[in-house]
Amino acid sequence: MSVRVRLDVSYDGTDFSGWALQPGRRTVAGELLAVLERLFGSVEGLTVAGRTDAGVHATGQVCHVDVPPERWAVLAPALVRKLSGLLPPDVRVLAAAEAPPEFDARFSALARRYEYRVTDAPYGADPLRRRNTLAWPRPLDLERLNAAAAGLVGEHDFAAFCRRKEHASTIRAVARMDWRRDPDGTLVATVEADAFCWSMVRSLVGAQLATGDGRRASQWPATLLTRAVRADEVVVAPAHGLTLVAVTYPPDSASLLARAEQTRRRRDLA
Known part of the structure; x- marks a missing residue:
């Protein structure tokens, strides 16, 4: 016991x-x-x-x-x-x-929420934030970032953004993906899903950064959802900008057990 x-x-x-x-x-x-x-x-x-x-x-x-x-x-x-x-x-x-x-x-777990911090300040990351904030070398447009993020919300096969594991599904349900600019100028991406596959969050961020600085169209990340294999042109954003900020769970024992049984089943798109 x-x-x-x-x-x-x-x-x-x-x-x-x-x-x-x-x-x-x-x-x-x-x-x-x-x-x-x-x-x-x-x-x-x-x-x-x-x-x-x-x-x-x-x-x-x-x-x-x-x-x-x-x-x-x-x-x-x-x-x-x-x-x-x-x-x-x-x-x-x-x-x-x-x-x-x-x-x-x-x-x-019902959901996991991550935040990714990026600064486009010309001087780079604040010294006290350098360990959890990516310094981006080009100006980033908040409107373009959010347009790109909106196309990734929902249940999709995210194979283009995942490092595939044998026999593992890459279908995930993204409930939230958006960006904000904090008062200090830092851009923060928030992404929440029931689960994530290997390197998925950093790949999603990397694709959106390419749209935010104008190198790609805002619709480009969403077009990759049609692919069945990882997209080599998606750059994985560096690890240090990413933080797991919350995990949510059902409120009672019966729901915990039911959720665990549901999560263990391999998922497929309807």
């Missing part, structure tokens, strides 16, 4: 080789698992909502882990504070709470 614990996690991905465990490499999962094992003795099933790539950040990452109930009873009241003293400064656990057994950080 074990207790399932949900952890809400934030990290600066600059010095990590991504989330997932990799022999001989520093990863978010590796740092977190080492500290959890130190505290709980044994942990099982560390599972994350989104396996971010090397250099990608998170302010709203979610994972779950199963821990011994007797240790949870002792550690729960002050776990977040204990973790803050043991984890390196570029990863924080923001919250830790017991979750129902049906909760699965990956398969129960």
Whole structure:
């Protein structure tokens, strides 16, 4: 018998080789698992909502882990504070709470939301923002960016924007894709979907940046949705501009289980 614990996690991905465990490499999962094992003795099933790539950040990452109930009873009241003293400064656990057994950080998720930050300022990225903001060498037009983004919303086969994995579907449902310009001049893309395939968000951003600076027509990214294979002309935007900002879940145990079962099914376009 074990207790399932949900952890809400934030990290600066600059010095990590991504989330997932990799022999001989520093990863978010590796740092977190080492500290959890130190505290709980044994942990099982560390599972994350989104396996971010090397250099990608998170302010709203979610994972779950199963821990011994007797240790949870002792550690729960002050776990977040204990973790803050043991984890390196570029990863924080923001919250830790017991979750129902049906909760699965990956398969129960309804949506994941990312933001991508770009500056077209002539001097580049602000020194305090250089680790999470891409400096773009050409002026970007907000109207053109949003026109390109609008054509990518909906359920489509995003094969042109994905690095294909064998037997994996590239059909995804993008609920939101838009851009804003913040008061400091930074352009921020927000993209939300039920799930993403490998390199999809950064490829979508890369295609839109080519329209925003006038090198491509605003309709061009949407025309790529007819392709069944990756579009080589789409440049993948650098990792450091991307941040996972939120993951949403159903409100109750029955819905969590139903959502997990639905997510595990391979999807096809109607």
